[in-house]
Amino acid sequence: MKPEFFNVVENITSDNIQEILQYVRLNVTEKYPFPPQIVKVKGTTIATVGNFSASTGKPKSKKTFNVSAIVASALSGKEVLCYTTCLPAEKKRILYVDTEQSRPHCHKVLQRILRLAGLPVDSECEDIDFLVLREFSPVQRRTIIDCTLAKRSDYGLVVIDGIRDLLRDINSPSESLDVINDLMRWSSFYNLHIHTVLHLNKADDNTRGHIGTELNNKAETILQITKKIDNEKMSEVKAMHIRDQEFTPFAFEIGDDSLPHLIENYQAQKSASKYLSYKQLSEEQHREALEAAFKEASQMSYAQLVEAVRKGYESIGYQRGRNTIINIIKFLQNSGAIVKTDRDYSYNPDFHIKGNSGLV
Known part of the structure; x- marks a missing residue:
C-alpha cells in the first residue's frame, strides 16, 4: 500500500470507495508472498516486515539493553546476544524513538548500540536516526513519528521505547486502540517492522493497562525480560507470546564494559532460584x-x-x-x-x- 493512499482512506466517500475496495479485496488467483523475516532468535522468527512486536518487563529488568542488542544486530548484520537481524537491502535504516529518558541517558543508549555493533562512537552513523521525545505530549509524539516515517522510504526497523507515552490514559480502550491502529498502519503502509517497549505490572506478569491487552492480542511477538531472583546482574529473555515456535530462553548479564553479554550454558542455571x-x-x-x-x-x-x-x-x-x-x-x-x-x-x-x- 502506498503512503498517499491513507489520505484517501481517511475520507471515505461514494466517489472513492471503488478505489479502496480494489485494494482491500482479496483475490484467490493472486499470489501474496510472505513478508521478509528480519529478526530471529536461534532460528525462530520473532519479527517480520509489516508487523510489530514488543519487549516487556518490570522496571530495571534491562529491557532497553535487550532492545539495544536487536538494533545492534540490525546495524551490523551480525549475531548480538542471540539475535540475528537482516533488513531488506532497500530498507537498512533504523528509527529509534525514546519517549521518557533525558538526552544524556539516550546518548548512552545510542553509544551502547554502536559499541555492540562494532561501530565508532566518535562519528555519526548514517543508518540510524535517534529521536528524543520526552518533552512532547502523546499526540505530538505520534505526529512526529508519523511525519518522520512519511519523509523517508528506507526505514526497515522502528523502535519505540515507551509506547505507554503515546497515549494519555494507559487504561483507555479508545486511546489504546488508536495507538495499536497506528502501529498496524505504520508497519503496513511503510513496509517495516516496529518493536515497542512496555512495562509489566509490578504485582504480576501482565502487561500494563489496556494498551498491554491490545499488544498481547495484535503483536507478532511479545518478549519478556526478567531479572533473575538469584542473580540481579542476570536477565532472562523468553517469549511471552509468539506466532512462530517458541525459542529456548536465554540470559545475559551486564559486564564491566556496561554492555550485555550472553550467559553460556544458561539451561543448567534455570532452577537456581528454587533453592534460594x-x-x-x-x-x-x-x-x-x-x-x-x-x-x-x-x-x-x-x-x-x-x-x-x-x-x-x-x-x-x-x-x-x-x-x-x-x-x-x-x-x-x-x-x-x-x-x-x-x-x-x-x-x-x-x-x-x-x-x-x-x-x-
Missing part, C-alpha cells in the same frame, strides 16, 4: 516485593498480611509456602520494614536490612 533462601535476597528485592504487597492497602490484618506478602514475593519470582512467608514477615518486622500498630500491619519504606540480624 530469603536471607539471600537483596534489600531492593525485598522492597520491590513489599511495594507490590501493599499496593492495594496501606494497613491490613495479619491474615491479610500473610496473603499479601505471599503474592508480593511471588511477583518478583520468589514463590514460597505459608511457613516461609511467616518467617519472612518476622524478618521484615525485625528489620523495620513491616510495622505493627494495634491489630494492623503497615509498610515502612525507610527500612534497612543489616545482614541477617533478627532472622528466626
Whole structure:
C-alpha cells in the first residue's frame, strides 16, 4: 500500500470507495508472498516486515539493553546476544524513538548500540536516526513519528521505547486502540517492522493497562525480560507470546564494559532460584516485593498480611509456602520494614536490612 493512499482512506466517500475496495479485496488467483523475516532468535522468527512486536518487563529488568542488542544486530548484520537481524537491502535504516529518558541517558543508549555493533562512537552513523521525545505530549509524539516515517522510504526497523507515552490514559480502550491502529498502519503502509517497549505490572506478569491487552492480542511477538531472583546482574529473555515456535530462553548479564553479554550454558542455571533462601535476597528485592504487597492497602490484618506478602514475593519470582512467608514477615518486622500498630500491619519504606540480624 502506498503512503498517499491513507489520505484517501481517511475520507471515505461514494466517489472513492471503488478505489479502496480494489485494494482491500482479496483475490484467490493472486499470489501474496510472505513478508521478509528480519529478526530471529536461534532460528525462530520473532519479527517480520509489516508487523510489530514488543519487549516487556518490570522496571530495571534491562529491557532497553535487550532492545539495544536487536538494533545492534540490525546495524551490523551480525549475531548480538542471540539475535540475528537482516533488513531488506532497500530498507537498512533504523528509527529509534525514546519517549521518557533525558538526552544524556539516550546518548548512552545510542553509544551502547554502536559499541555492540562494532561501530565508532566518535562519528555519526548514517543508518540510524535517534529521536528524543520526552518533552512532547502523546499526540505530538505520534505526529512526529508519523511525519518522520512519511519523509523517508528506507526505514526497515522502528523502535519505540515507551509506547505507554503515546497515549494519555494507559487504561483507555479508545486511546489504546488508536495507538495499536497506528502501529498496524505504520508497519503496513511503510513496509517495516516496529518493536515497542512496555512495562509489566509490578504485582504480576501482565502487561500494563489496556494498551498491554491490545499488544498481547495484535503483536507478532511479545518478549519478556526478567531479572533473575538469584542473580540481579542476570536477565532472562523468553517469549511471552509468539506466532512462530517458541525459542529456548536465554540470559545475559551486564559486564564491566556496561554492555550485555550472553550467559553460556544458561539451561543448567534455570532452577537456581528454587533453592534460594530469603536471607539471600537483596534489600531492593525485598522492597520491590513489599511495594507490590501493599499496593492495594496501606494497613491490613495479619491474615491479610500473610496473603499479601505471599503474592508480593511471588511477583518478583520468589514463590514460597505459608511457613516461609511467616518467617519472612518476622524478618521484615525485625528489620523495620513491616510495622505493627494495634491489630494492623503497615509498610515502612525507610527500612534497612543489616545482614541477617533478627532472622528466626
